[in-house]
Amino acid sequence: MPIVTTRSVVLQTFPFSDTSKILRLLTLDHGPQSVMARGALRPRSRLSGVLEPFADGVATFYFKPDRDLHTLSDFDLTRERQALGRDLQRYAAASVLCELVLRLAPAERDEELYRLLVRGLDALLEAIPGSVPGVALAACWSLVDVLGFAPDLSGCSRCGDDLSERPGRLDVREGSLVCGNCLPGGGTLPRAELNALRRLASGDPVGAAPSSRQVRLLVDFIRHHAAEGLRIRSLDFLLAEEVR
Numbered sequence: 001m002p003i004v005t006t007r008s009v010v011l012q013t014f015p016f017s018d019t020s021k022i023l024r025l026l027t028l029d030h031g032p033q034s035v036m037a038r039g040a041l042r043p044r045s046r047l048s049g050v051l052e053p054f055a056d057g058v059a060t061f062y063f064k065p066d067r068d069l070h071t072l073s074d075f076d077l078t079r080e081r082q083a084l085g086r087d088l089q090r091y092a093a094a095s096v097l098c099e100l101v102l103r104l105a106p107a108e109r110d111e112e113l114y115r116l117l118v119r120g121l122d123a124l125l126e127a128i129p130g131s132v133p134g135v136a137l138a139a140c141w142s143l144v145d146v147l148g149f150a151p152d153l154s155g156c157s158r159c160g161d162d163l164s165e166r167p168g169r170l171d172v173r174e175g176s177l178v179c180g181n182c183l184p185g186g187g188t189l190p191r192a193e194l195n196a197l198r199r200l201a202s203g204d205p206v207g208a209a210p211s212s213r214q215v216r217l218l219v220d221f222i223r224h225h226a227a228e229g230l231r232i233r234s235l236d237f238l239l240a241e242e243v244r
């Protein structure tokens with residue numbers, strides 16, 4: 001039974017018994033993995049209070065290649081991020097990042113994904129009040145991008161117009177823009193909203209707080225394009241916290 005030591009982010013935890021818990025991790029070297037932390041809920045465990053969502057550190061576990069659940073032997077904490085849980089907007093966005101990874105991450109090592117997740121969680125933790133919504137949307141779009149679902153915002157996907165004059169809208173199922181001529185109807189984006197979407201989708205947290213419409217665009221895009229029917233529960237939380 002090989003022992004594996006790898007940097008890991010705690011995506012989700014749930015109790016298994018009165019004394020043990022199960023962790024869903026994104027590991028740097030082995031992609032997403034589930035581990036059992038025996039005794040971690042005992043008050044005197046050295047892991048008590050350490051294995052919380054959004055934390056990252058170096059996990060050591062006994063890796064059983066033919067199993068879905070491995071046994072954690074140690075977790076050397078690099079950064080705890082429990083402060084994210086004290087601010088509902090930050091918590092909602094961090095939960096979306098972790099749930100996207102849980103549902104959509106590839107099974108193998110993905111260093112870029114790991115790096116972006118850590119960077120997104122750090123950005124949420126360090127964002128000054130007022131900048132949280134922009135930081136949250138930029139971090140979510142960046143993760144959507146590295147997961148392989150980036151929208152094509154270059155212009156109308158049907159006629160190629162760059163939408164510098166014509167209004168357009170985001171077709172959340174196709175994952176691209178379409179102009180008002182090619183698909184008449186409501187829901188077109190004003191120029192400022194289209195520019196804000198382009199910046200957020202490129203990972204730029206824009207200066208002013210993004211509109212509630214930008215939150216809705218991200219949520220609809222993930223639901224209908226990236227997740228394709230998979231339920232991402234934390235998106236409801238993001239809407240509740242950010243759409244006023």
Ligand SMILES: [Zn+2]
Nearest residue numbers: 156159179182
């Ligand atoms: Zn068009």
